[in-house]
Amino acid sequence: MPLELVAETPEQTAAYQAATKAIQPDRIAATEDAKPVTYGPAKCVSIGELLGMELPAREPLLSPWLTEQSLSMLYAWRGLGKSWLALSIGYAVATGGEVLGWKAPAKRKVLFIDGELPARTLQSRLALIVNSFPDEPLQDGFRILTPDLQPNGVMPNLSDQVGQAALDEFANDADLIIVDNLSTMARTGKENEGESWLPVQGWALRHRAQGRAVLFIHHSGKSGQQRGASRREDVLDTVITLKRPAEYQASEGARFELFFEKARNLTGDDASPLDVALQSESDRIKWEWRSAENAIVDRIADMVDDGASRQDIQTELGLSRFQLVRMVQTANESRITKIALPDKRKGAAK
Numbered sequence: 001m002p003l004e005l006v007a008e009t010p011e012q013t014a015a016y017q018a019a020t021k022a023i024q025p026d027r028i029a030a031t032e033d034a035k036p037v038t039y040g041p042a043k044c045v046s047i048g049e050l051l052g053m054e055l056p057a058r059e060p061l062l063s064p065w066l067t068e069q070s071l072s073m074l075y076a077w078r079g080l081g082k083s084w085l086a087l088s089i090g091y092a093v094a095t096g097g098e099v100l101g102w103k104a105p106a107k108r109k110v111l112f113i114d115g116e117l118p119a120r121t122l123q124s125r126l127a128l129i130v131n132s133f134p135d136e137p138l139q140d141g142f143r144i145l146t147p148d149l150q151p152n153g154v155m156p157n158l159s160d161q162v163g164q165a166a167l168d169e170f171a172n173d174a175d176l177i178i179v180d181n182l183s184t185m186a187r188t189g190k191e192n193e194g195e196s197w198l199p200v201q202g203w204a205l206r207h208r209a210q211g212r213a214v215l216f217i218h219h220s221g222k223s224g225q226q227r228g229a230s231r232r233e234d235v236l237d238t239v240i241t242l243k244r245p246a247e248y249q250a251s252e253g254a255r256f257e258l259f260f261e262k263a264r265n266l267t268g269d270d271a272s273p274l275d276v277a278l279q280s281e282s283d284r285i286k287w288e289w290r291s292a293e294n295a296i297v298d299r300i301a302d303m304v305d306d307g308a309s310r311q312d313i314q315t316e317l318g319l320s321r322f323q324l325v326r327m328v329q330t331a332n333e334s335r336i337t338k339i340a341l342p343d344k345r346k347g348a349a350k
Helices: 010-033 047-052 082-095 119-131 161-171 194-209 230-235 293-305 310-317 321-332
Strands: 060-062 071-076 110-114 142-145 176-180 213-219 238-243 255-263 274-281 284-291
Touching: 060 082, 071 082, 071 194, 071 230, 082 110, 082 119, 082 142, 082 176, 082 213, 082 284, 110 161, 119 284, 142 161, 161 194, 194 213, 194 230, 255 321, 293 310, 293 321, 310 321
Parallel strands: 071 213, 071 238, 110 142, 110 176, 176 213
Antiparallel strands: 238 255, 255 274, 274 284
């Protein structure tokens, strides 16, 4: 049966904000006392030295898109199922399992940093997920940080050095760090200003340099794009977004279309969108998925016939410019009736 999703209530949000405000003076004082980040002498190499280095390959954590030393983001509107998917991805990596056809070749250590769920909700979700996988993690192979289990009920702030140091005590032992989510864990500065992302980016790059992968979970705004500054994507290897299908009905529960908006290491079918549904089966869950590309291409063709612009199509279907062009080019290779996208500059077909 479809699994019903419940978004965070206004009361939960208000309680979290009140708790954060209550401890803010102590957090600021601790930050001011913290030692600043220091840098050693910069190191520069020649092209010959770089090409001659024996650098280790980035081994897959969850093939084909999640590798060692990768920085990724999964974002969606609230209530679509992104936390369910993030937990399932983490547990698949920890157990050497599989989710949505993505396979983990070996068991790896995962740290799941949750910034918003009540502990009881997190416990019940993980119980269902654990029952859905055949294997178990390594000892301490799946560790969890969550607000309700903290002494003051508030998580460390990922935007400042004190908070980063508190998280690093556990993150330094992980192969994959999942941060769910950016809005609750990075609480300094304005979300829509690029500078507020810089401390978090520095933290992520430091862990990448030390061999770890980081997956950020984030909210989308009313436009359907990720909330806040788009410069976050500059340093990321992979960006995944979840969208409601146009024909979605509330009775379907957790169902969404999954798109790779950015994928440095994916080509062909590996980067194709998926139609995904989360089903509950007694004491476990089941992910169901299939290619969503054919249905989306048909909708593109219908919108072109109706005179929609490229921007209208991208907005309606939640596609980036690259995704729209790639999907039409791929479809036209096998279609008798070709899709002619309108020229975004002249309004003519192209």
